[in-house]
Amino acid sequence: MIQPSNKNRIVYLDVLRVLAMLMVIMVHVGDAYLFNAETMTFETEASLFAVLLRSSVPLFIIMSSILLLPIKKDNTSFFKRRFTRVVIPFLIWSIIYVFLPIPNEIAFGGPANTFTDSGLNVFLYNLMMVPFNFTGSNVHFWFLYIILGLYLFMPIISPWIKTASKRSLIFFLSMWGITLFFPYLRLYFPQIHGECDWNDFGMFYYFGGYLGYVILGYFLHHHNRLKAGQSMAIGAILFIVGVIVTYWGFIHDQNAFFKTLALSHVENWKLIEFNISFLSPNVVIMTAGVFMLFQNIKLSAFMKRVFTELSVFSYGIFLVHYIITLWITAWLHNSMMINPGLEQFLLTVLTFSISYGIVKPISFFPRSNYIIG
Template identity: 25%
Template sequence: MKRYYYMDILTILATIAVVFLHTSEYAFSNQTGDSHWVIAVILQVTFIWAVPIFFMMSGAHLLDYRERYDTVTFFKKRMTKVFVPFIFWSFVWYILNPFIFHQPTDYHIGQFIDAVMHNSIQPIFWFFYFVIGFYISAPLLAKITNKADKTLALYLLTVNMVFVNILSYYYEVRLQTDNFFLHGIQIGAAGGVGFFVVGWYLKNTVLHKWQKNMLYVAALASVAIMIALTIYLSIKRGKFAREVYD
């Protein structure tokens, strides 16, 4: 299997970025206007790409899994590497939480299943739900992501861009309910599907210099806009505007 060294570098950088995110959570304190709060917001926005980068690399690695093994083998590998650890550590936290937070509880399997389904055991496990959802969808997405003909992949990314990255973002920033079209376009606009597919697309596409430059400029503009808008709306609303850099 070919090794992509830029992904090794991205893994290192994204890991460092996660540390920055978890050490700048003062941004969520609603101490709007405070100089330390402003620095924390800048760090949060600047490094928010960490987990999406991991999602993109998962798509880059796994959406061509049929070149290496069949779908049954794919699910077996994902089961042992992700699903089993997810259930195991969810159970550990389910047992320990009452002792950590000094809350009496009546342990039973129904309560555990309900807590897993609603991510109420350990909220930091949210990424497991994204990744497992991606694995379940991978056999379908793998049919769309075709190296010889990227038309369907581009169509899916266009739908995702319009309905998630533009329309949904607009309504989230305005604290309004998501546009109702999302309920009918799940395959192209659900969860983090765009991250996984665009990761595969960038791995298998040679970009022209002008395309790279356009992406660099867009990235820098996005960071500047998100920092400014997060600070402005947080101060205006008197609480941290997390949705601005979603």
């Protein structure tokens, strides 16, 4: 049963949340398609998808800022709701993922584990690390640690953002924009603006990081006064430019990857992520473009209800989708005898549908918010 539409909901955010969730799933499905270990090549279509979908995580951060800032209740109420709706389900599923069987020996990604080699059981290690960092068992939760950190900061910036002028917001975003180029500058000057071996906190440190997406989301939501057609046109241009630059950088990094195979696995993947970093100027441009493309979207009453339904369960879908993704790609990867790009898309839709089919029945149980948010 599709939930009735809530008049207080922001329609375009429901659409963006569903889109971002599909993008996240497609990224994780794409892990099975991106790199061919037999031929030691990166697949072209999967590489293009990896670039096109790069806005997924930043979009979630942007939407959080729009929905939560400025904080309308006291800090205790704010944190209590975040704890019950986000933290508890995150902790529960982090523990579940430690024990879930996976089709491959090691799930993709996760920080280096320096303890299990010395005898500490991997299950115990993964359980122990849940409060501190993600591991190979819950690698897809990496950005929840970022989100939780931003939640902690929101009560601090809420009074400022409530009264901040457009010019003040632009000033912050300008400083943030400068910091986005620092990784490239550090290729030639490793330490800049007061940084040194014993001090990582340079002059622009406090303008950097994912907080910029929080301010960007608030700015676009409250200060984008362009007409719908103008907003869509500029959004399309930003997205296309961002995609071209990001794809070029990604191909460059792939070539560098093969030139440095003597490096550790971790160092190799650092190279791959360099130009498609979520905190690169090109990905920021892409994200702003996607946001502006959908900011003035109009839907029929029925489609509003559909997107409301899927949006309400998006966090639960995110929590459960990864294990489904691993098994589905293990079973069906390259078995459909169709175009790999189409196969990746179909497996994404299948994973999304199964995840929704799991989350929806759970929602009928009492206190289900502790499980699916």
